[in-house]
Structures are given as C-alpha cells and as structure tokens.
Amino acid sequence: MNTHVTAPSFAQSVWLVTERELGAKLRSKSFLISTAILFAIALGGILWAGFMAGGDNRTPIAVTPDTAAVVSGNDAFDVTDAASADEARELVRDGDVDAAIVPGGAEPLGYTVVFADDSSTTLLQQLSISPEVEILDPDTTDGFLRYIVALLFGVVFFAAALTFGSTISTSVVEEKQTRVVELLISAIPVRALLAGKVIGNTILAMGQIIGIAAIATVGLTVSGQDLLIAGLGGPIAWFAVFFLFGFVLLASLFAAAGAMVSRQEDIGSTITPLTYLVMAPYLLVVFFNDNPVVLTIMSYVPFSAPVGMPVRIFVGEALWWEPLLALAIMLASCVAAILIGAKIYENSLLRMGARVRLREALQR
Template sequence: MNTAPSFASSTWLVAEREIGSKLRSKTFLISTGILFLITLAGVLWAGFAAQSDTRIPVAVTGETAQIIAPLDSAVDATEVGSAEAARDLVREGEVDAAIIPGGEGGFDFTVVGDDAVPSSLLSALSVSPPVELLQPDGDGDDGLMRYFVSLAFGVVFLMAAATFGSTIAQSVVEEKATRVVELLISAVPTRALLAGKVVGNTVLAMGQIIGLAAVAVVGLTVTGQTELLAGLGAPLVWFAVFFLFGFVLLASLFAAAAAMVSRQEDIGSTTTPLTFLVMAPYFLVIFFNDNPTVMTIMSYVPFSAPVGMPVRVFFGDAQWWEPIVSLVILLITCVAAIWVGAKIYENSILRMGARVRLKEALSA
C-alpha cells in the first residue's frame, strides 16, 4: 500500500524541481557567471586603484629634503646633488617640480616647474591654520568608504531579491495558467508546493550570495586589501543571516501575490508593492548612508534590516546586542509573512479568471 509523502518530503521534491530547472537554464547560468565576473572586476579595479601611487614626483636637494619630509604621503621625493641637477630632472620630465635652495619674500626655497607647477604641491607646502573639530568622531575621510560599502550591500540585496522574487512570481503564474498546478497539488499538499518554491529559490539565492562573497574575498586577497577584508568578516556573516530570513519573507509574499492572478501580464498589479519594498533599502543607503537616524531605523525594519544592520556593524555604529534584537524582529515578521502568504496562496492558486482581491484571498 502506497503512502502519501510527508510534508517535508513533498517540500524537498518541489525544491529540487525548482533548483534543477534553474541549473539547467543557460540564461540563469550565463547571467550568474557574468555577475561574478563583474563583481570580481570591480573589486580588482578598486583594489589596484587604491594601491596606485598618486604622489607628486618632486626633485629635492640635500638642503630642501627636510622641507617635504612631513609630506611623504603626498610627495614622491628624488634627492639630487645640486639645484641644477634638480632643474634637469624637471626639463626631462622625470619629475613634475623641483624644490631648490634660495628664495624671496621670506622663503628659503624655490619651487621650479617646467610650464606649470602642480597646484596640489603648492597647497601641500602652504601653511594651514590650526583646526578644531567639534565632532571628532564624525565620518571624516570614511565618507567615501561608507558610501561604497553601503552601495555594495544595497546592490547585492536588490539584485538577488528582485531577480528571484520575480522568478517565483512568474513560475507560480505559469503553472497556474497552464493548469500544471492542478497536477502538482494532486500529488503534494498546497502548502508544501509553496514551501518548496520558497526553499528552492532561497537555496539558489543564498548560493549566489555565498558565491559573490567568495569572489569578493578572492579579489580583496589578490589586491592585498587585508584590512578591509578583516573588517568585512562579521558584516558579511550578518548580511548572509539577515538575507536568508529576509528573502524567505519576501519569497513567500511574492508567491502569494502571484497566485492572485492568472496571466503573466497581470503579475505587476500584485507584486509592485513588494518590488518597492525591495528597492527601498537600495535607495535609502545611497541617499542616507551617513545619516545615523535613518540607518538605525533601517536596521530594525524587517525589509531593510539585511542592508542597514550589516552596514552599521561594519562601521562599528551598532552595539553588540542590536543585530540580535533586529534578527528577532525579522524572524517574528517572517513567521507572520509566511502564515499570511500561505493563506493567500492556498485560497487563490486554483481560482482562474479575474484577479483575486486581497480581502477574498484572506477570507476564503
């Protein structure tokens, strides 16, 4: 006597079907490969650009070497034996300028250039007044780093969530329109079908996230950015954890929203609000990555926590307990979303024709 498969077995059968169909898709494999290559190229370019020597080549003599000693980070000095030798290096184009002894107007040195002198060199040689910072713990030089790190987390979340969310929605509507779903439901429970779709696409999405993280680690290692790599360790782990549950939440809602329509062209009418939720963290970190209030709120809102909290952890803005509290909020929201999504999916998946209204889907 044959027995019906358990809920877990049915879920895994559907998940295997989702994973297998994607891995057999050349479009999916090619797009994933291109994404990895673009990520690797971006990390390598940023690493080599950071390592490139942007210092100003300058010729100095023994008498003027001490003048630019404090400017080692901005000036690449070549010491020669005489002022005339320094001038020769300028004429030959070996250096951009020369600093030789002797001057006028209270200066004991002269800056020599060919047809011009680098303004950045003159700025570096200028005497600056003392500066007092009222907020010494502000962003300062970390502003650009904060922007790029925030942008990286936002882009990865947006691409993965939007790509696989739309994939789930299209799969649900396709099976519903072709009535394949009726055959599937005759073999497995309705909720197992939904769970399998969510699990399968979550596995694929997490695979991409882990792959992107591995590519980033390789790129940072090759370019010698060990300090940045060490700082990304904990944020990447938190991002993976938050993304896992955040994606399950979104995937459940995408599947439920798609079950309410019967045609591919109607998907947008029910999934657009979810698409806005996916896009919101990306735009928020672009415009408000340096705003502590907005970033703190983002790190506790379930739909934006996968982006907001890892960014705050990376820059040391979050206390040790904050990611845990945020994760608990996300888990509670995830359970609620799965319950609502399952109810909508179960009540809508076999209804053909006009779009099912949300009230009807929840009360059927």
Template sequence: MSTVDNRRGGSALSGGQAIWLVAEREIGSKLRSKAFVISTAILFLGALALVIWAGFQASSTSGTPVAVTTDASQYVEGVEGLEITDVPDRAAAEDLVTSGDVDAAIVGDSSSPLGFAVVAESSAPTQLLLQLSQLPPVELLEPDDVNAALGYIAALGFGIVFLFAASMFGGTIAQSVVEEKQTRVVELLISAIPVRSLLAGKVIGNTVLAMGQILILAAVAIVGLTVTDQTELLKGLGGPIAWFAVFFLFGFILLAALFAAAASMVSRMEDVGSTTTPLTMLIMAPYFLVIFFNDNPLVLGIMSYVPFSAPVGMPMRIFLGEAQWWEPLVSLAILVATCVAAILIGARIYENSLLRMGARVKLSEALAG
C-alpha cells in the same frame, strides 16, 4: 515535474517530500538555464576584479612624481605621497618636467614668501598642491573608528548585493508562478502535492540559490582582500558579512513568500508588475537609503529595526561600530517574527488565488478566500 508525476502512482507524498521535490525542481531549472549560469559567473568575476582592484589601489604606496632641487629639499621633508627625484638645479628640474619623467618640480625661490615654487608644464597637479599646503594640526576628541570612504564602500556593497539578489530571485519566483498558471501546469502540480507545499518548495529552492550566491560573494570578498593584503579591512568586515548573511536569509524568505503570493493574484505575465511593484519598491528603498544616509546614525538606526531594511541597516551599523551587542539579536527577532507572519499571510493569498484564472484577484478577496 516529471519527478512528481513518477511518484504519484506510489504512496502519497509526505509534506517534507513534496516540499523537497518542488525545491529540487526550482533549483534544477535555474541551474540548467544558460542565462542564469552566465550572469552568475559574470557577477562573481566582476566582484572579484572589483575587490582586487580596490585592494591594490588602497595598498598602493606610489606617490606624485616630482623633481626637487637641492635648495628646496628642506620644504618637502615629511610630506607624504611624493615620489622625489633629487636634481642639482632648476634647469635640470625643468628638463625632467618637459620630458614627462615627473609631473612637476619643486625649486627654491627667494621671491616666494614660502621660499619655494612649483614648476609644471601646463598645469600644476592639484594633489601636489594639496600635499604642500600648510594646514594646522587637527586633534579629534572622538575620532571615527571607520574611515568615511570605507564606510561608503561597505554601504554600497551591502546595498547592491541585497538589491540584486532579492530583486532577481523575487522576480524569478513571480515569473514561475504566473507561467504555471498560464500553462495550467499548476493544476497538475496541486493534484499531486498540497498548495502550501508547492509554495514552500518554491521559497526554499530559490532561497538556497540566493544564499549560495551570497556565500560565494562573501568568499570572493575574503579572497580578494587576502590577495591584496588588506587584513585590517578584512577583520573589520568579517562580523558584518556574517550578520548580513543571517539577516538576508530571513529577509529573503519574507520577500519570496510575498512575491509568490502577489504573483498568484494574476493570470497573465503582463499583469505581474501591478501586484509586485510595491515589493520591488520595498527592495529598492534600503539600497538608496544606505547609499545616501550611510553616515546618518538616526536613519541607519531606524533601518536596522524595520524588517525590510534590517538586512542592510544592521550589518552597516555593526561595521561602523554603532550597534550594541544586543541590538542585532533584537532586530533579528523582529525580522523572524515578521517573516513568520508574512509566510502565513502569503500562504493564504497563494492558496486562495492560485486556481483563479482571468481577471486579477483583489487582495481583500484573496485574504478572505
């Protein structure tokens, strides 16, 4: 606020200058907050560790360690996922099992209808039994382009990032607005700059911080996948991540304007939840929908065109290869139009409620002015 006060003695601020001063104040206050810096650093380090661990797990070629006798070697030919130690007889195989050098042993057994038996110490490894099971060949007429497990991981990633960033910065905006009303700081601010410039500055400042986190997280994912040599997965995620950043930009501006407007309707921190809870539910809904319905084309298709869930639904459909080339453009156009409408409505509510102290302002009164 000192920057604003220092300039009040001079010429009147233009709209752009006023917006930038407020945005600068919002960004500076967050970057000076130790809690914000520490939590952000933990988020980035945790994301990097998770991506690297997942990449190494996916690229690991080690299999189940087993001992195989000479008379049983023919039964494991072509079986993937085994780390085989050849032994001459059953006694040697049992010794390795007892010593813990292998998880189990595969030995010849004339009494078995399969011609071999599995020897283990206390229980046979389930993964080994599945690997040895005889399954019929499977032919897929329309195979999926994306592995189901990778689809779930992508859904989890998009959902968590959207939920975390939108809820954290949305809550920050709401808290900032109410604090300024409680301390009467807002009266000093709007004596220097227009109310709408104050709202625009808050939205832009927090949008810059949120997009900064999104871009750094994208860089973390790229670095992690590169280090673990997951080039194929990286190629598949490149486009969806880029679209996610674009959709998140407009989706966050929409939510930020509504959070500021909702918070301006109350004068006490204890009451802010009563006006922002519906917005919080809108943020949580896409996360749960994409987690539970990440393999449901109908639900994802609807999500990709609803403005509040499009930042999660459309990138997910692009990753799965279900979206046509024109669909992201149409969805983005709907989101931008909704964003403009939300800004206009939010600015009206914010302008009509900001200086009203005491009881909560009703929505109808805030809209009517």
C-alpha cells in the same frame, strides 16, 4: 491484484518541489551564465578597488639640495633629487615629474614651484603648512570605506532579492497559465508547493551570497587587504543571517503576488510594491550611509535590516544586543509574512482570468 500508492507526506512534497526548483535553475544556461558574470564582476571590482587603494598615489616632484627640506617628511610626494635648478626644470619639461621646487622666490618661503604648462592647486595645497588638528569625537571608519561597504551590502541584497523574487513570481504565473498547477496540487498540498518554491529559491540565493563572500575574501587577500577581511567577517556573517530570513519573507510575498494574476503581462503591477521595498534599502544606504539615525531605523525594519544592521556593525555603531533584537523582529515579521503569503497563495492559485484583488485573496 490491487496496488496502493501512498501519497507523499508534507515534508516529502516540499522536498519534491524544492528539487524541481533547484534542478530547473541549475539546468538553465541563462542562470549559470548570469551567476558567473555576477561572480566575475564582484571579483574584478574588489581587485580593482584593492589595487587602487594600494597603489602609489604620491605626486612626483623634483627638488634640489637647497629645497629638499621643503618636502622632508611629506608622504604626499614621490621625490626626485636633482643636482641643480636647471636639472630640476628639465625633469619637469620632460614630464618625469609634475613639478619642481627650486631656490629663489619671495620671502619668507625662499623657493619657487616650477610647472610645465599649468599650475596645480592640489599640489600647492599639499605644500602648504597646516596647523595640527585634534578631533574630539573621531569616526572609527574611513568615510569612503564606509560608503563602499554600505553600497556593496545594498547592491547584493537588491540584486539577489529582486532576481530570485521575480523568478518565483514568474514561475507561479507560468504554472497557472499553462494549467500545470492543477496537476501539481492534485498530488501535493498547496502549502507544500509554496514552501518548496520558497526553499528552493532561498537555497539558490544563499548559494550566490556565500559565493560572493568567498570571492570577496579571495579578492581582498590577493590585493593585500587582510585588515579589511578581519573587519568584515562579523558584518558579512550577520548579513547572511538577516538575508536568509529577509529573503524567505520576501519570497513568500513574491509567490503570493504571482498567484494573484493569470498572465505574464499582468505580473508587473502586482510585484511593483515589493520591488520598491527591495529597492529602498539600496537607495537609503547610498544617500544616508553616514546618517546614524537613518541606519538605526533601517536596522530594525525587516525589509532593510539585512543592509542597515551589517553596516552599523561594521562601523561600530551597533551595541551587542541590537542585532539580536533586530533578528527577533525579523523572525516575527517572517512568520507573519509567510502566513499572509500562504493565505493569498491558496486563495488565488486556482482563480483564472482577471487579477485577484488583495482584499478578496485575504477574505476567502
């Protein structure tokens, strides 16, 4: 009796490879441990920043009944009332306060600031009288907060894209080196193998992104930063969307880069240009997060849009239609990268020995 084995369809082949990629990672202790460490670092950093921001940063200072008016209404100081100048000096000497304001001194001030061993320029500046300031075009976001948010988006994109992108390249080379790939493509189409690898690692990368977003929400809630949660909701959602398509774009190219070599020792040279592309958005937001021109350009370049556009949305610099236009450009670039990556992957996968030149991989 003859038995006929039906070959799996393209969709079934893609799912088989996807399951294989997911299973291999989820069974890997190193992956699980590194993910747990990443989540712990994210939670710890958010809690630390939140508690530092919410802590009491006022300068402790002692005053007497005659000098209390000097710091009246000044939120920079944690004021301790002393009955006399001698008591105020004793508080300084004991280290209970950083300084004391006591009667006496040259006019027109009529008071003296007492320190224990060395004067503080910062404290003296806090005591100085400044004119009222009017800013015609104020920033909508605090500069430090802008920097932190931009840095977080840059770090998450850089770490996730490089980690999983390198994993794809390494997996492809390993399969070529052990000849496993020859068995795989005898059962499933080459493009199904590529699609499964990309989809599997995209699911894992998005899982980490969603996990970090959830941890960030918990951390911000615990540290009492509810207003920041409301402001970050939209940017985080757009970051996830841009990251999804941006990672698919990069994953296709990382897989193609891995297919061009046959040894693990040679993979570094092929993925170096891609590493620079992943690193560039991180470096740009570190140095140019307050430059509207640079951020605008970043938000339309496919490799940096996952970082540039969410930052612009957070600070209120992006018009409503700009994320949609940037996403359309990202989708078109994603399709082009998939087609190019698939061609290189198909033409290079079974070629052993010397590294396949890019021109040869594209011509065949």
